[in-house]
Amino acid sequence: MAHALRLPNFFGRNALRQDQEPNRRQWYGVKSLQSPAWLKETYDRIAALEALKENWDSYGGLPVADDAISMLRMLLSNLDIEDMPTPHVAPLPDGGIGLHWRVGARDLEIEVEATGEVLSLQTDVGGESIPRNVHTLSEAQKSLDWVLGKI
Amino acid sequence: MPERTLPDYDNPPAQETWMAFAFAPLPWRVPHFGAFWSEIKGDYPAFEVHPPIGEFNLEFNAVAPEAIVNLPVRCWFKNDQSNRLIQVQNNRFFHNWRRPNPTAPYLHYDELKPVFEREWGRFCEFANRYDLGAPNVLSCEVAYINHLDRNVGWDNFSDLSHIFPSVGSFEGKNFLAKPETISANASYVMPSNEGRLQVVIQPAIRRQDGKEIIQLSITGSCRPASSDTNELMRCLDSCRGWVVRGFDDLTSPEMHKIWRKK
Numbered sequence: 001m002a003h004a005l006r007l008p009n010f011f012g013r014n015a016l017r018q019d020q021e022p023n024r025r026q027w028y029g030v031k032s033l034q035s036p037a038w039l040k041e042t043y044d045r046i047a048a049l050e051a052l053k054e055n056w057d058s059y060g061g062l063p064v065a066d067d068a069i070s071m072l073r074m075l076l077s078n079l080d081i082e083d084m085p086t087p088h089v090a091p092l093p094d095g096g097i098g099l100h101w102r103v104g105a106r107d108l109e110i111e112v113e114a115t116g117e118v119l120s121l122q123t124d125v126g127g128e129s130i131p132r133n134v135h136t137l138s139e140a141q142k143s144l145d146w147v148l149g150k151i
Numbered sequence: 152m153p154e155r156t157l158p159d160y161d162n163p164p165a166q167e168t169w170m171a172f173a174f175a176p177l178p179w180r181v182p183h184f185g186a187f188w189s190e191i192k193g194d195y196p197a198f199e200v201h202p203p204i205g206e207f208n209l210e211f212n213a214v215a216p217e218a219i220v221n222l223p224v225r226c227w228f229k230n231d232q233s234n235r236l237i238q239v240q241n242n243r244f245f246h247n248w249r250r251p252n253p254t255a256p257y258l259h260y261d262e263l264k265p266v267f268e269r270e271w272g273r274f275c276e277f278a279n280r281y282d283l284g285a286p287n288v289l290s291c292e293v294a295y296i297n298h299l300d301r302n303v304g305w306d307n308f309s310d311l312s313h314i315f316p317s318v319g320s321f322e323g324k325n326f327l328a329k330p331e332t333i334s335a336n337a338s339y340v341m342p343s344n345e346g347r348l349q350v351v352i353q354p355a356i357r358r359q360d361g362k363e364i365i366q367l368s369i370t371g372s373c374r375p376a377s378s379d380t381n382e383l384m385r386c387l388d389s390c391r392g393w394v395v396r397g398f399d400d401l402t403s404p405e406m407h408k409i410w411r412k413k
Contacts, residue, residue, distance in 0.1 A: 072361075
């Protein structure tokens with residue numbers, strides 16, 4: 001039996017919060033460094049890793065590459081990270097840099113290689129790890145949404 | 152070359168500027184966006200749809216005897232070089248200019264104002280031709296968005312006094328150390344209550360390159376005495392004068408050197 005199409009009805013006056021208004025007129029995209037609260041600290045941590053010298057881990061680790069730093073900053077400034085907890089930021093021996101989150105039983109590592117290429121590794125505790133090459137922001141966003149349990 | 156009596160800089164940190172009018176709502180409906188775009192498409196071939204600025208009414212009732220649909224939007228129309236933008240909604244008209252990249256040359260107000268005047272003229276002529284009436288302008292606005300890159304004259308988000316000598320440290324008397332970041336929002340009244348200057352200082356990241364910046368937004372807005380073009384242009388000049396003088400007054404001589412004040 002066919003069902004009637006149900007359409008929502010809504011009425012109302014709406015406006016965004018006053019403090020959001022000025023940015024909505026502007027074209028140049030910026031992201032507040034104050035939200036999420038951990039963003040400034042994470043940026044400072046990335047800046048500190050920029051100064052690492054060769055052999056920083058005493059196993060011949062390479063300095064973190066400029067391309068890796070740039071790509072990581074691009075990711076943080078363009079992804080929706082408002083609901084994410086503070087990430088653990090760590091250098092990788094091959095000149096890359098990684099972010100790690102654990103939310104409940106889900107683990108996510110985002111690794112930016114020295115070349116600027118991005119990989120994600122999703123692991124359910126007790127389950128398999130799923131590595132993926134990340135080519136677009138929306139692919140990276142899906143990984144973040146996964147660790148938060150949104151998908 | 153027009154004579155410039157306001158403070159002027161060879162290399163100002165302005166990344167974006169806009170001029171805008173807010174007016175009493177026109178009976179502007181969805182088809183008007185398309186009709187207007189078809190007239191300006193040669194200059195602005197790309198578009199985006201955004202939620203409107205300010206307060207708006209949402210109405211959607213598909214089962215009423217006469218269906219009601221009122222979903223207000225704001226349309227962006229962008230040029231080929233992606234450095235000029237027209238924003239239209241039923242009660243606002245904007246023209247934005249931005250640097251295509253942070254190091255591209257700056258376009259001066261003297262060059263942008265005639266462009267705005269021309270586009271506003273096109274909009275009014277369209278409104279007239281489609282029997283929407285002449286816009287009754289309630290407010291004129293000029294804004295400058297400045298990006299102060301970290302490590303160019305400053306490096307500490309918790310000490311803005313190097314850029315803005317009048318901004319305090321926000322350090323507590325005994326308990327609180329220096330803040331991690333500071334943002335600020337100030338407004339100033341223009342003489343005779345003609346309008347206001349709003350200053351917003353915000354620590355931010357530029358999405359284009361992920362770099363840390365202080366975004367300094369300065370917006371002048373005032374109410375015109377009429378919707379006559381000469382009066383509207385006078386108001387824009389007045390707003391812009393406040394923006395430029397405000398910028399110069401709030402920022403430090405050290406930063407003026409970096410921006411090569413003339």
